[in-house]
Amino acid sequence: MKLFTTKQIAGIDKFTIENEPISDIDLMERAALQITHWLVKRFSTEQKMVFFAGPGNNGGDALAIACQLANLDFVCEVFLLDFGKELKGSPAVNWKRLEEQNKVKLVKFKDESGFPELGLTDVILDGMFGSGLSRPLEGFPAAIVEEINQLENTKVAIDIPSGLMGEDNSLNIPGNIIKADFTLTFQFPKISFLFPENETYTGKWEVLPIGLHPGGIEQTPSNTFFIEEEDVKKTIASRSKFAHKGNFGHALLIAGSFGKMGAAVLASRSCLRAGVGLLTTHIPRLGYSIIQTAVPEAMTSIDQHDAIFTEFPDLSAFSAIGVGPGIDKKRNSQKALCELLEKAKVPLVIDADGLNILSENSEWLQKLPGKSILTPHPGEFKRLVGNSSNSYERIQQQKEFAQKYHTIVILKGAYTVIATPNGQLFFNSTGNPGMATAGSGDTLTGILLGLLAQGISSEAAAIAGVYLHGLAGDLAAREKSEPALIAGDITDYLGKAFIELNKETN
Ligand SMILES: NC(=O)C1=CN([C@@H]2O[C@H](COP(=O)(O)OP(=O)(O)OC[C@H]3O[C@@H](n4cnc5c(N)ncnc54)[C@H](OP(=O)(O)O)[C@@H]3O)[C@@H](O)[C@H]2O)[C@@H](O)CC1
Ligand SMILES: Nc1ncnc2c1ncn2[C@@H]1O[C@H](COP(=O)(O)OP(=O)(O)O)[C@@H](O)[C@H]1O
């Protein structure tokens, strides 16, 4: 799914109005109805619905929802922020409809002294500002936000929590943004919802479709995407009846050191489960019996060193190479990595200490084979690329880095972001906090390596890899729970993730 800026979404709204065609007020009614349905399912008519409405269409939505809920026997009150200007367009029509309906208490207020007393079970609906917010909130609306944020009542934001920008909040005023429990957003996730620091504002968010015109969506360009099932299905081809293991590539994984052989085991197992034909795992001498026992399906290449990575086998047999999980950063390992970068002709997946070594030797980044994949978590990213003051700035740095070094950068997190050398960004939609557990990054490295080795392009492997990793984690969490989830479970549920992907195609 393409992701858009709030400005672009306003353009798609306009396209829909002109080309569906549908009137402004009817589109608003349709959008409002989606939220009304959601509210009716969640709350009872015992609870009063208290709306805070702003001067634009976000306020117009609030008025339309109040009108619809009142017709369904909900007690509603509307507090309209009065900036001394008459309402115009659809919000004005909806205000008039509410006056005629005569079921909803309507109050206009100009300053915080007009702030109402609320009952404990009242639900607050935030319809003050949405995608038309043009600057951080200050003065009267900011004071209302502050009052609302102090209340314990359940808060539901319409489209966007008031005060939050859809993309860049670098210059925003954190105290002047609504902290919602739920955000019901129209048609597309807003980009700022995907950043960890904004969870405090959005709460749990849901996308409600409002039937924006497919033509408008199609013709609006975007280089930012939200990865969905459809984007991954096409990458995972069904196997020919006559397929043999030679058809699915030969991966080389360089992982593990004395005390960290688990990383090699986890990554090897998930590489195999990702469908690779052959896997050779290169390990230090003392890891031999561990890997042979834990992953008998993998062949081994044994380093001359007992405890660390210092050399690698002839590379000609391998279709992709993964390096990093658990390798440590000793001087000889650094030298071996440098040599690997010089000799490798196939894309690499570099993770963990492989990245940390690169951070300490940034001139080696020039040696990266084209279309390699780097998989930093935020700490590794900071060491590799530098400091950033927020997530928006960080993804700009990520994009520049991917373009500069012709590499794919997977910045891991709750919404893992992939940056590609051609300037595109892909946010992952799968995964859960149960995956915040030791070794789950190693399983991702294995999956990426397994897909890459099968001849899947680096971009497609990155997109499919993070999606399948998250999906396997989601399926595992359903049965194991989030707290009890461990990295090996992600590998164990990879099979179910493939089946889930194939479900609707067959
Ligand atoms: N278009 C459609 O068909 C559909 C749109 N939909 C809905 O419309 C919403 C977008 O509506 P919108 O564009 O009217 O903007 P909105 O967020 O209500 O705010 C604009 C008003 O706020 C004002 N303002 C801005 N910043 C301010 C500040 N810091 N402090 C004070 N004032 C400030 C600004 O005034 P100005 O900047 O001109 O001073 C203007 O008056 C969208 O989120 C969704 O809910 C749905 O119904 C689906 C169909
Ligand atoms: N809250 C979360 N929601 C979804 N995925 C998560 C969450 N926390 C972590 N993950 C995923 O788990 C993996 C953790 O990787 P990493 O930090 O490298 O772990 P490790 O170093 O222990 O292997 C990443 O793929 C990340 O996207």
Ligand SMILES: [K+]
């Ligand atoms: K809002």
